[in-house]
Amino acid sequence: MTLLLTPYQLRFCPARYIHPTRVPPALMQLADTLSHWRRHSGINAWLLSECALDIHYELPPTLGGLAFFEQAALEKTLGYLGALLHGHAIRQVLDASNLRRVHAAIGEAGHRYCLEQLELIIGAWPPGWQQPLPDGELGDCLRQRALAFWLLACTDAAPGFARRLALRLARAEPGVSTPVVHWAVSSSQRSLAQALCLKIARQVSPQCFHLLK
Numbered sequence: 512m513t514l515l516l517t518p519y520q521l522r523f524c525p526a527r528y529i530h531p532t533r534v535p536p537a538l539m540q541l542a543d544t545l546s547h548w549r550r551h552s553g554i555n556a557w558l559l560s561e562c563a564l565d566i567h568y569e570l571p572p573t574l575g576g577l578a579f580f581e582q583a584a585l586e587k588t589l590g591y592l593g594a595l596l597h598g599h600a601i602r603q604v605l606d607a608s609n610l611r612r613v614h615a616a617i618g619e620a621g622h623r624y625c626l627e628q629l630e631l632i633i634g635a636w637p638p639g640w641q642q643p644l645p646d647g648e649l650g651d652c653l654r655q656r657a658l659a660f661w662l663l664a665c666t667d668a669a670p671g672f673a674r675r676l677a678l679r680l681a682r683a684e685p686g687v688s689t690p691v692v693h694w695a696v697s698s699s700q701r702s703l704a705q706a707l708c709l710k711i712a713r714q715v716s717p718q719c720f721h722l723l724k
Contacts, residue, residue, distance in 0.1 A: 515581045521675060522566055525558040526551065528675075532682040535561055562678065565671035573705050574665045576722035577712070578676055584716040585679060586654060589661070590617050591624060591715050592708065593653025596660060598629040599636075600644045609644070616649035624715070633707050637700055645689035651681045652689050663696040664704035 526549045662668045
């Protein structure tokens with residue numbers, strides 16, 4: 512498998528990976544008429560400024576390779592991590608309405624994975640690492656919460672790097688408000704958090720796992 516992005520493209524070419532829901536309105540109007548806008552050097556330069564993307568950052572040494580996952584693998588890895596971080600709540604879901612929400616977010620296979628791995632993947636969950644399910648659509652919320660956890664598991668993830676990963680995920684739907692989760696990962700827990708992220712990536716996106724080594 513080839514990289515979705517090169518390190519140069521990650522740093523200097525945000526047009527190549529910005530999620531359609533995060534494209535600024537001014538550019539969205541232009542994108543309808545300029546078919547190759549994602550490869551346009553001027554647009555890349557404008558996005559660096561418009562999205563406040565600092566070009567001076569270091570890639571986190573252990574988990575930074577997530578930025579190079581192809582899109583489907585990125586979303587699946589973060590979706591499954593997000594599900595496990597809400598696994599105790601998902602295990603209690605029995606009614607059809609909430610089951611549909613879970614399956615819409617991670618699929619039936621993801622639901623089974625979550626139930627099977629919940630008590631196995633790292634053993635006992637540290638306090639605060641299990642959260643209740645939010646209301647509404649789950650997919651984008653789980654991925655965004657998982658990304659926040661992943662970045663905490665990194666060692667000093669620079670804002671410029673974190674912003675670039677966030678741009679690859681869909682923006683929350685207008686009018687949808689879910690409580691922000693402030694994950695707590697102490698220095699003594701960081702190795703456990705990294706192990707959790709690595710195990711999930713290896714199990715659900717093995718074709719991309721080498722990018723984390």
